[in-house]
Amino acid sequence: MKNYKLNNKNLSNISERISIPQYDRSKLKTGIVHVGIGGFHRAHEAFYTDQLLHDPSVTDWGICGVALLDFDTKIYNILKEQDGLYTLIVKELDGSHTKRVIGSIVECLFAPEDPIKVIEKMASPEVKIITLTITEGGYNYNEATKQFDFGNPLIQHDLKNPQSPKTIFGYLTQALKLRKERGLKGCTIQSCDNIQGNGHMTKKMLLSYVQTAEPDLVQWIESNVTFPNAMVDRITPVTTPSDISNLKETSGIEDAWPVVCEPFKQWVIEDDFIEGRPAWETVGVQFVENVAPYEKMKLSLLNAGHSVLGILGALLGYSTIDEAVNNRNIRAFLNNYMDVEVTSTLGDLEGINLKDYKQTLLERFGNINIKDQIDRICSETSAKFPIFILPTIHSQLKNNGSIQLAAFVTAAWAIYSLGTNENGEALNIKDALKSQLTEKAKEAIHNPIAFLEIDTVFGAIKHNKQFSEAFVNAYKSITNNNIETNLITINNTFKKTY
Template sequence: MEKLKLNTKNLSAISERVATPKYNRSNIKTGIVHVGIGGFHRAHEAFYTDQLLQDELVKDWGICGVALLDFDTKIYNTLKEQDGLYTLIVKELDGTHTKQVIGSIVECLFAPENPLKVIEKMASPEVKIITLTITEGGYNYNEATKQFDFTNPLIVHDLANPNAPKTIFGYLTQALKLRQERGLKGLTIQSCDNIQGNGHMTQNMLLSYVAKAAPTLTEWIIDNVSFPNAMVDRITPVTSIEDIAHLKEISGIDDAWPVVCEPFKQWVIEDNFIEGRPAWETVGAQFVSNVEPYEKMKLSLLNAGHSVLGLLGALVGYNTIDEAVNNPNIRTFLNNYMDVEVTPTLGDLEGINLSDYKQSLLERFGNINIKDQIDRICSETSAKFPIFILPTINSQLKANGSIKLAAFVTAAWAIYSLGKNENGEPLNIIDALKTQLNEKAKTAIQNPTAFLEIDSVFSDLNTSTIFVNEYTKAYQDIANRGIEACVKDYNNDIN
């Protein structure tokens, strides 16, 4: 089979092999600027938007993808060479692959190369929405102080160099300032990150920055910019070399960076768009008046569940999430964590059967075709823990409920942060606080509670005698007996 490089020129020939956009991409206007064009965005928002653009009457909602960081050079160059096109590979539960070329990213910009060009694009009158996938850490929120972190060197840089920013806050401030100065309308800034109240978080952090960077802009933003909350969900593992090779061999498509994902997808959005929005509800999204119950459910069950599996599985020596969840003892532990410690904190969820939802999570985690790397799931746990797990702990402590399993997971993270699994093999730890975590983990060998002294992660959790006692016991158990033996006993205690 002839190998075809994925680009606009070859799209017609590729359409004979896999599904491709039916719309004329050259006629699509950019209505959305998206910052953070990694795998999740391309499996989620860009996918929904591609489906919407199949309607020939929809022409105003193309996406301009912005690579914000120097780290994003590779994805920018890949998409630029492929005219913004990429292949989405859905790995079905039965092992089959559903492939289609996504065309909704009609422009790409590399922020470090030309910051002013990105600012001008965000300030363009045709742009109605700026969406974000900048990861939990990108919001510059200090969990301990509950404030914007002005000590971040990148923020210090942006305040001193407004026309050459490095953070999303610097870019948004300059773009909104231009819109104000030019008498243009406002827009919607929509977070697509796994943060509870992600719209509120975006608004609060941006206004905190603006108060110092451009205080006269504050009132205009309040009047002219909306920040809808949203809950997003689709497991999207890192694309492997094997995925790229398989696509080329089976379909003859030479795509340097396809995206792999599971069949499940969910997007629940607060209907709060100040200058119009795409009709994403026609392609499966759900618009509601209050997203909070849904996002809390997802963050506390799916995202926290991922972290539980990742940390326990990493110590055992597993490489992928499906290996971890298909270990009966770890699977039961996760099921108990969801039932005993998370579910009591969730309250009523209209239209959701929690038992079915939790069962579907176990099935999704166990999809052996996804091969979600534990390295990826455990990356930036210091940013994830305060969002995915700490709220459950705090709610349960307040209600005098069980925190035993969450304490066990926290202890496992402390031991994980030493950098080796139980077989003595090195762990690939990816975390902005890696050095601090490792230092505290070493101190914790003699004094387990030292690990809880990282205020930006744990806040004042180390002042809870109940939690500290459970955590210390779990730490000593894991250190002496290993994950599997301890998990089995914990399961027996509950069941």
């Protein structure tokens, strides 16, 4: 079987092997700029948009992908060489792979190489929507102050160098300033990150920056830019060398960075687009008046569940999420956490059967074909914890509910942050706050409460006697015994086995 490099020139040959875009990419206008062209965007928004573009009447919604960081050099170079094309590999529950080439990314820009070009593209009249996957930490939010973090050196750089920004806030500010100065219409800025009220967060953080950087722009943004909230969901593990080689061996396609994902996908969006939007509802997106209940459910169950599995699994020496959830004691603990501490905080969810949803989560976590790396799930936990787990703790404390399980996970994270699992093997901690986490984790050996003193993560929770006592007790119990013994004891306490 002859191999073909994935690019426009070879599409017709590749079409004999797997599905390819059945639309003329050269005739598409760029209506969307997306910042953060990693795996999730390419398995989610770009996938939905690719499906939509198969309607011959849709020509205004091509995507310009922007690689924002120096770290993104590799993905930018690959997508540029492949004409924005990539293979999406859906790993089905039965072990089969569904493969298709996605063509919705019709332009790629590398922000560090040419900041002005990116600003101009965002300010282009044909661009109606700017979407973001910049990770939870990219919003520059300080959990302790509940405000924008102006102490961030990159933010200080952007304030001093507005024409060569390094953060999303610098880019958006300059692009919107150009729109205003040129008498152009506004646009919609839509977050696709796992943050509750992600639209509200985006607006609050951007306006905080603009108030200092370009105060005369604030009112124009208030009147001409919308920030719909959205809930996104599709498990997208890191692409491995074997994924690349398997694609080449089975299909003869040389794709330097395909994307792998699970079959499940969900996107719920508030319909608040000031200059129009794609008809994504025709390809499975759900538009609602208020996305809050759905995103809270997803963040508190799926994302928090991932973190629970990642932290506990890492300490027990597992490397993938399916291994962790298929440990019966971890699985029972997660079930207890979801049933006892999370479910009561969610309220009424129209159209959602929570019992079925939680069961579906366990099936997704347990998909042995996905092999989602625990390293990936545990990365940047300092940014995830305040979003995925802390709201449940606060809600339970307010209602005098159980916080024992969340306290146990927090204590396990403190021990994880020492950098070694229970087998004495080194853990690969990837976190912007790694040095601070390590320092506080070492202090916690002698004074467990020290770990809760990371204010940007925990806020004032250390002052809550009920939680701090539960945390200290869990910490001492883990260090005196081990994770598995504690899990058995906790599960027996709640008298639930799965």
